[in-house]
Amino acid sequence: MQTRRHVLVGLVVAVSTAAHADPAADIRAARDSGLVVHDGKGHYIVFGVADPAAGDLSELVFYGDGKTFYRQRIFSSETDPTLQERVWSILDDRMGMDRDRSKLAIEKGVYSMRCRDVKTPLTALDPKDARKLLAKAAFKPPLMDREAFALGRDGTTYYLVDARILPDTPDWRVFVGKRGALKQQKLKDVAGDSDGFVFSSSSGALKVSKKPPAVTAWEPKAGKQVALTNVPVDGNLALVYGELGVYTKGFGVPCDDL
Secondary structure, rough: OOHHHHHHHHOOOOOOOOOOOOHHHHHHHHHHEEEEOOOOOEEEEEEEEEEEEOOOEEEEEEEOOOOOOEEEOOOEEEEEEOOOOOEEEEOOOOHHOHHHHHEEEOOOOEEEEEEEEEEEEEEEEHHHHHHHHHHHHEHHHOOOOOEEEEEEEEEEEEEEEEEEEEOOOOOOEEEEOOOOOOOEOEEEEEEEOOOOEEEEEOOOEEEEEEOOOEEEEEEOOOOOOEEEEOOOOOOOHHHHHHOOOOOOOOOOOHHHHH
């Protein structure tokens, strides 16, 4: 399916977000050598960690409250020796592909995190304090493990399809309802081919084309098929990841809090 996961492959500075073969090695690296910066309000970022699975191509970044850290999905990492800058763009679905709206940076030795138009200065912990903090902390995979695939609308009723980001087996979900009150449908069958999908539930069948992803029709169990207005996901990120009310927990990324 054509999603941001596949678009990222085309970026020269793209960093793999795939699960690594040895997560324990990643955690050991973070605890042993991770640089910890914070905003003074209980929000911590661990970075500068050599990625055991990718050699010199990427680095690990974690975010959390000091007790629990979630791995970040980094979709670009750039260095400019002339300007003495290093930047990590953290994938936050609410921001889309705009790398400047969720960006961790070191600029001439000064640490900061930019979320949307707000730039928060960060302070590095003393290495000894960092080791103590990280020794007791729990490290977990990315908290946000799903991605919206397609969205449609009939009047004020929305139809949302999403899938699990990893592994590659999609684990589809379908939600139907009014803004802020969508309900997950219990899927009975998912039929797919080169043209698209039909998601069948006890309340009806949702038809979605594949290239590009577009919700086309809803066929209730009792009644005639209803043509739906397709709503592009990438053009409606605030609606999809916020206003619809499907993704109610935090994303486990810095821009949850900063």
